[in-house]
Amino acid sequence: MTGKARASALAFVAILGTGSPIEATEGRRWTIENIAIVPTDFDLRLASDGRSLAYLERRADIETDKSVSILHLYDLDSHRSREILRAPSAEQLRRLPDGRGWSLLIDRGDGLQLYKLDARGTLTLLLKREAVVTVGQTEGGLFAVRSGAPRRIGILYHDWSPDGRWLWYATLRPRPEPLAMSIDATVVAQRYRRRAPVKATVELRLRSAAGEEWLVASRPAQDRLAFYYGANVQWTREGPRYQLEQGDAERSGGTGTFIWSFATGSSHPAEQEPGFPSIGLVSGPHGGVLASEGFGRELDLTETRPDGRKIHYGPQPYYIGDPRAAGNWLANDGRKAVLGVRTIPHPRYGLVLLGSRKVKPLLVAGSLTACDFRQDLAWGVCVEESLNQAPRLVHVAPESGEVRALASLSSVHESIAPLRVTAHEWTNRLGYRSTGFIVWPRDYQQGKAYPAILITHGSDADERFASPDLQWNYPAQLFAERGFLVILQNDPSARQQAELWNAYMEWSGGPGVLGPSRLRELIWLNGVYSFEDMIHELVGKGIIDRERIGIAGYSRGSQMVNVAVTQSTIFGAASSGDGNYLEPASYADPKEGYHAIFGGPPSGRHLASYRQLSPSLRAEKVCAPVLQQMASPFAGAIDFYTALRDAEVPAQISLYPGEDIATDETHLFHIPSNRLRAMRENMAWFDFWLRGRRDPNMAPISTYDRWSTMAAQLRDCSRPPSALQPEPS
CATH class of the missing domain: 2.130.10 (Methylamine Dehydrogenase; Chain H)
Incomplete structure (x- = not known):
């Protein structure tokens, strides 16, 4: 069962009112370098x-x-x-x-x-x-x-x-x-x-x-x-x-x-x-x-x-x-x-x-x-x-x-022709609202179902220009230039309902009256329901291709990416950035939050709760290839990668260096060459797994060959890997 998603007044009216392509105003198109120097x-x-x-x-x-x-x-x-x-x-x-x-x-x-x-x-x-x-x-x-x-x-x-x-x-x-x-x-x-x-x-x-x-x-x-x-x-x-x-x-x-x-x-x-x-x-x-x-x-x-x-x-x-x-x-x-x-x-x-x-x-x-x-x-x-x-x-x-x-x-x-962006509000099956935006493909045509990428990071989907707080190393504008429909979606806001607010208070303050099971549903599964129900609406309108949907997010967004691919089969590829929260290896980070989510440490009678949410303990349920991009080699992220590979799920973990061997990259990448390379890696990852495309300007041919080997080993997940079925021209 899916919830009824409701678009805001700025949603589909202007987009779907014509069958002709939306003409871009005069100006240049986005490049990865343009995104890096915002x-x-x-x-x-x-x-x-x-x-x-x-x-x-x-x-x-x-x-x-x-x-x-x-x-x-x-x-x-x-x-x-x-x-x-x-x-x-x-x-x-x-x-x-x-x-x-x-x-x-x-x-x-x-x-x-x-x-x-x-x-x-x-x-x-x-x-x-x-x-x-x-x-x-x-x-x-x-x-x-x-x-x-x-x-x-x-x-x-x-x-x-x-x-x-x-x-x-x-x-x-x-x-x-x-x-x-x-x-x-x-x-x-x-x-x-x-x-x-x-x-x-x-x-x-x-x-x-x-x-x-x-x-x-x-x-x-x-x-x-x-x-x-x-x-x-x-x-x-x-x-x-x-x-x-x-x-x-x-x-x-x-x-x-x-x-x-x-x-x-x-x-x-x-x-x-x-x-x-x-x-x-x-x-x-x-x-x-x-x-x-x-x-x-x-x-x-x-x-x-x-x-x-x-x-x-x-x-x-x-x-x-x-x-x-x-x-x-x-x-x-x-x-x-x-x-x-x-x-x-x-x-x-x-x-x-x-x-x-x-x-x-x-x-x-x-x-x-x-x-x-x-x-x-x-x-x-x-x-x-x-x-x-x-x-x-x-x-x-x-x-x-x-x-x-x-x-x-x-x-x-200012010299770049603006992409079309519309604001939206969706209501999921539990009745919770989430806000967000759609960045439409440059030459969108009604009647064509587009590959889509969902980018999420807490509540950072808002009216800021190419903000790294939201899109991190995910080149949203270039995705849209290259024919993806890009969805920027927030978590359901805690300000809409008292119980959701209380759930966030318990997460930050320690166990409370809601209890671990309800907390997990309100903060994490609630978000997955919002993703699924929004996607079902766009698929139902013929706007996006059900078989070619990706998800990306860093930090809080990485939590939602990792939970989404271990709880849902709707995504065909994923990129998770510099996160490892919810993993058993991150217990005591701080432990009061883990006690609120799981009831206690990852052992004994509490282990069953971890199996319900911790991504590395649910790797066998993943149907989407998963890329992890890291500034630090967190143990939980490595555990998730190892569990995915053991489950024969295509996966890659990439650690980006600091200025020298004595330094690290930071959570928001500050070294321009690292950010450029990470954006190209994401572009190549989603192009390959969702569209079967190989662009040597985004990644070396040897990288695509390695991914092809993983794609051939992908187990039957009730949906064919798009990398083996190139997108129709």
Whole structure:
């Protein structure tokens, strides 16, 4: 039985209303290189006088085979942009409180240090500290949950007091320890060890305008608030208020709040006030904390004031607090706010102007993904993009709702003829909705059933341009150029129903009232049902070929790919990226999550639960060839590959290298040549297994010969392998 899938208003009407091909507008077509050099990670700040804008972007440099940060200055009067600098790393762009430019952290070969940028484009070193700790996946490096090449840290974090008289900053110092035997938890913590573990200390420091310095606190690098957020400092009249973890990365003991007093020159504990913005909390115009509450297609926007009273702004078709949204701004008089939001039915990012009781949404066809505003919120500048619109700068006036184009941020991508993209919503057999998009083949013709590839990664199918957060090393645009119909599908959102929300809470927090069986159904099988029911609808409409359907996803997407091919026979090929969760070998990652899913460890009475979901224990049920692309050689991924080959299922596992033998590639590939090769490997894999095609530009002939040998050995799975039956021309 399949569920009834429902397409949104943007779905099939325009596509199926004609039998003629959809004509592409004038322009070039996508190449793999075009996908690799899409700019990402924009960060922008207006000058205090509103006449210029500094912005950062991250981009692959194919010629040097490195990913680089690029700093630009854009003149809002002349509409001219200048490139100021290219560096291995540049981040944390801030407007200087004195109105004379910006500050940012840049690595110019001597580690990440603090610089000033003035309106003329001149860079001046403000503060330098010895860069003695390397962060990254390299020998002697401190591990961090971030992508990028290993880098040395002089300044880890910085922030200015509103009057500009004080600088709060963080550094890293080595924490050498004598060699000693590891016992119990210290051994478990090294379960993914590829090299000797490194420890470091985060030093939180305060510096006055006169150059005086105080060491505010020293924390182990495992304190995530100190390491990733610089202790979430907020400036008060008494002094900087900051937060530290009162535990470690494995067992959080809560958050401690402290104030460093200007008067005494020391810190003391502070009570956590309702209005104090913890990580992820958003301040409102009444001095309270904003939240999106409830479940369904509309969520209640509320503000909880410091006295506990709650203000209701009404049901809204979007929610606040998504880290991918543009950000949040409170006017200098505190009477209104601009909030970054994510919409629910058609996933994209927009803005909302919030007054004392007024809510005014500012939503465009695509997304506004990075912004900065004047202090009075009269206007600002944002990055606008969508699945078929390259990033560009736009002028935004929240009160009037006007959005006006300023400048392209990537002319090479503007010159590509846009592919047709439509937004959809599907409802599966359990009644759960999932959102997503279809990228249609360049020359789509009604009546022809196309091979299809489904790409999934949690909730990242949204209106962002060729985002690696979603498509990773899967060249979605090239798939569409070469005749595939590409489906970008999200997991069923936990915000639609309380039980699904509770399932995710139990998964992250440990066993609860739902129990392992229901948890597995709601979070993993529910997703597989969504895939199957969406596919049945498209097959029923004659849009896709039932025998030529692939699935791809990395990280959370790899979980769903591995579960899908071990629970369903609907897919003809699969590519799974850099994941190994749900495998017995990954137990204790952390184990509370595994206990919620399976009831306990992979042994004894709990083993039956693992057999119901763990991919390597269900390899004999797989009917699709499986490619695994890895940045690290996870034991669980290797177990899955070995089990597939033992079951005579065609499979390949590919491990991509780091810059040298002492480094690793990262979860989001940062080495351009690796990403190019991985995209070609995926193109070749799906072309071969779904269409019987061999393109020597995507993989060597010897690779296709090896795959052919595996194809000939494929056992009867009630569906013929497409590699042995080439697609009709």
